[in-house]
Amino acid sequence: MLALAFAGQGFQEKGMGLDVFGHYPGLVQLATDILGYDLAELCRDDPDDLLTRTEYTQPAMYVVNALRHFERVRREDTPADFYLGHSLGEYNALLAAGVLDFETGLRLVRKRGELMAAASGGGMTAVLGVTVPELLDMLHEDGVDGVDLAGFNTDTQTVISGTLPVLEAAHRCLGQRRIRFSALRVSGPFHSRYMEPARAEFARYLSGFRFAEPRQPVIANVTGLPHESGAVAGLLAEQLVRPVRWTDSIRHLLALDPRVEFSEIGGESLVRMARTIRKRSGTDAEQSHHRKVSRGHVPV
Structure with a gap:
């Protein structure tokens, strides 16, 4: 069994996406039109350190993750049996499973980033x-x-x-x-009670969208379990005020198949965390060292 994970905010970097932007000019232009700024230029040059700002980081990470996944599919890599993403990365997991399309995901992430960026204090x-x-x-x-x-x-x-x-x-x-x-280098207290105003506004925004049934199961951050039919919008809104249950998500997959293989789009940290959880769960004899986490590089 293969589980494919998508990284979230915290792993953005200047120059990201330059390996794939040229392969998908139509999607890059669509993203630029929706966002109102040149996405490729933002990622290439990071003017005024904009990639540290949530309202820019989240759409950029979503697009780069999406294009890298499209590249993976184009290479005919082994199809995943499960998809999951850490916080923002859940939107890419839903895209990969056919729950939403590229444009819908980008519009949702843009709104999410704006609401989260407005949180302060x-x-x-x-x-x-x-x-x-x-x-x-x-x-x-x-x-x-x-x-x-x-x-x-x-x-x-x-x-x-x-x-x-x-x-x-x-x-x-x-x-x-x-x-x-x-x-962490974030602007507000994300995934907490303090985001309730953002959750309420995002829930209203989500009500204007419709979501398809997943082609493969997608693990929800809020529950650590697969999304259920008709519950996507509610869980995406709740994600703003609830913790990311990454440990529960990995343990659910380990319970289904102790030998599940984890792969990652957008970094390596989620796979490393999965290995740590596997080892603590007693299902992996592989020796590993505790990874030091540097400032700003824990996914949120």
Whole structure:
């Protein structure tokens, strides 16, 4: 069994997409027309460091992921049995499974990026080397309230969201205990209760679109399980206020087939996380080293 994963925000870089843009001039022009700026130029030159801004990052990552997947299909690589994506990457998974088309996905991602970019007064932090119960116990001991769990990347890599004062308190708590953490380069407290206004507006926007049944199963971030019929719009809206259940997603696939093979479009970090989860689950004897996560390179 093959599961194909798509990377999300956090892995954008200047020059991305230049390997595939020339193969799909019509789609690149369509993206440019929809977005209102030259997408190829943005990725090539990254003027004014725009690729660090959510409203530009998300459409750019979506398009690059999509074109790289089209290249994979064109090479007649082994078809995937399951698709999944980390946060933003879920839109590429839905595209790959035929739930939405390229243009619909881009319009949704553009709106999503605008709404998320408008969020302010908060941020996200990756906490490394402790389990969720251990993390919650530490925060509780120090009276740190208002932190939301925003992503379960592995058993010992958790992303938290909150307002800036809350995150500052969480950082003090972690620093005093010499727990490793990395503040992410994002504009707001994504995947948390603080995104509720964005969720409500995005839900209204999603109501104007229709989604097809997937040709292959797509794992939803919100549940860690395959999307069910008629639930796509609701889960995409909920994704803004709910954690990314990456660990549950990988464990679901491992339960179906302990020997499942993972491949990735847009990087290697999701496959590495899957290997870590597999090892912790006792289904892989492969030896691996704990990967250090640098600032801004945890997917969100």
